[in-house]
Amino acid sequence: MLTVKDIAIQLKTSEQHVRSLIRTKTLIGSRVGRQWIVKPKDLEGFIKKSNFYPAPIDHPRSQSTTPKLKALSFFSGAMGLDLGLERAGIHVILACELDKACRKTIEANRPDLALLGDIWQYSSNDIREAARLNKKDDIDLIVGGPPCQAFSTAGSRRGFKDERGNVLLKYISIILELRPRYAVIENVRGLLSAPMSHRPHAKRGKDRPMLSTEELPGGALLYILKMLRKAGYGVSFNLYNAANFGSPQIRERVVIICNRDGEKVPYLTPTHSLDGSFGLPTWRTFKDAVVGLENIDHRHVNFPEDRLKYYRLLGPGQYWKHLPTDLQKKALGKSYYAGGGKTGFLRRLAWDRPSPTLVTHPAMPATDLSHPMENRPLSIEEYKRLQEFPDEWIVYGSLSDQYKQIGNAVPASLGEAIGKAILSHMNGKTETLFPGFNYSRYKNTDDISWEKSLTKITGK
Numbered sequence: 001m002l003t004v005k006d007i008a009i010q011l012k013t014s015e016q017h018v019r020s021l022i023r024t025k026t027l028i029g030s031r032v033g034r035q036w037i038v039k040p041k042d043l044e045g046f047i048k049k050s051n052f053y054p055a056p057i058d059h060p061r062s063q064s065t066t067p068k069l070k071a072l073s074f075f076s077g078a079m080g081l082d083l084g085l086e087r088a089g090i091h092v093i094l095a096c097e098l099d100k101a102c103r104k105t106i107e108a109n110r111p112d113l114a115l116l117g118d119i120w121q122y123s124s125n126d127i128r129e130a131a132r133l134n135k136k137d138d139i140d141l142i143v144g145g146p147p148c149q150a151f152s153t154a155g156s157r158r159g160f161k162d163e164r165g166n167v168l169l170k171y172i173s174i175i176l177e178l179r180p181r182y183a184v185i186e187n188v189r190g191l192l193s194a195p196m197s198h199r200p201h202a203k204r205g206k207d208r209p210m211l212s213t214e215e216l217p218g219g220a221l222l223y224i225l226k227m228l229r230k231a232g233y234g235v236s237f238n239l240y241n242a243a244n245f246g247s248p249q250i251r252e253r254v255v256i257i258c259n260r261d262g263e264k265v266p267y268l269t270p271t272h273s274l275d276g277s278f279g280l281p282t283w284r285t286f287k288d289a290v291v292g293l294e295n296i297d298h299r300h301v302n303f304p305e306d307r308l309k310y311y312r313l314l315g316p317g318q319y320w321k322h323l324p325t326d327l328q329k330k331a332l333g334k335s336y337y338a339g340g341g342k343t344g345f346l347r348r349l350a351w352d353r354p355s356p357t358l359v360t361h362p363a364m365p366a367t368d369l370s371h372p373m374e375n376r377p378l379s380i381e382e383y384k385r386l387q388e389f390p391d392e393w394i395v396y397g398s399l400s401d402q403y404k405q406i407g408n409a410v411p412a413s414l415g416e417a418i419g420k421a422i423l424s425h426m427n428g429k430t431e432t433l434f435p436g437f438n439y440s441r442y443k444n445t446d447d448i449s450w451e452k453s454l455t456k457i458t459g460k
Helices: 004-011 015-023 040-050 080-088 100-109 124-130 157-161 167-178 219-230 305-311 325-337 380-386 399-407 412-426 447-458
Strands: 030-032 035-038 071-074 092-096 114-116 141-144 182-187 234-241 252-259
Touching: 004 015, 004 035, 015 035, 035 040, 071 080, 071 167, 080 092, 080 141, 080 412, 092 124, 100 114, 100 399, 114 124, 124 167, 141 167, 167 182, 167 219, 182 412, 219 234, 234 447, 252 412, 380 399
Parallel strands: 071 092, 071 141, 092 114, 141 182
Antiparallel strands: 030 035, 182 252, 234 252
């Protein structure tokens, strides 16, 4: 029999919380004298039924043998990128993640990995020890998608250069200290245009000094590239739409691949195209992704009634502009007069197209993600399919936690394409190239054209 104290230690929670669980009969317990006791099988049943998982503590990798390919993951989240690498044949041996819900997800699905938390707390030696690597072990790959600060409003130049003020720079410093053969930096499109130092618009104009190089769009990325190249790394990057690699979702991300030998790794090899050009299959659709989910219990948040009454008037692929004209202003309220296309308002997904980019909550007014026909937001099960998590992948936390973890993930197909590109280069194989392929809907997003466009602006 387990006492309240025993359970609190096991669940890494307070004794008061355990007593509350017993009193509300959430956890089955019995009163013996002045204390509560619980049977081990009842505790086990509670953990499984309630999606409760004890908060994992930092720990080293459980396996003592050193794998042939040594890969480390940072800002691992729910491990979307890492699952993609696994599909390519690269299995990470260490995950580093601070978010509590994400850590539970990692521990539940990949308990053998080394698990670290706050990236600021570890030296390069700490990381090697956790991964059970000695100083002579060569690290093959480091991957990570550090959360970007809003560089365009970061303030002074010192705010970017002070490594404790910017987690992206901390990640770069880890790469330079551990010196892996390859490193991957995944980030949002805004990194391509983020200045290193932001000058408020009120201080710009005809009578003001011209913007310096560091205040121009792209200054932050240029600073990072100089750091990596100075350390001897060859760097290539592009803005990639995940739909071009088999993901049933339109999601554009900057992927920077660094090679310690100074060579540039070729761009990722697409597997799909919008219209079947280049002899490739067309993009996968929402319908392709959700096959088999028709007759299950979906877990999801709900729309408020004042939105549902409009959704009942919309069909697959439609949004607020497809409402009767006299209802459009009423449906959007003050947002009707805002700029832009407002395509995220009252948005139903189409069956025959990929999903829009998943957000961290599918029922926010300006970024609704509604099922094509049912009057509800997308479910957790549909989110997992669209981000290409296995159905059996356990995602811990509240519904909001789960939406956030899955919504922030890298689609597995994009992760797989990254892994294949690195393995091909590592093994001296030539990847299939598609000259003229539009990797995204934007221009000048690859390293060559991006730097040329920057040179035209700066003259340097």
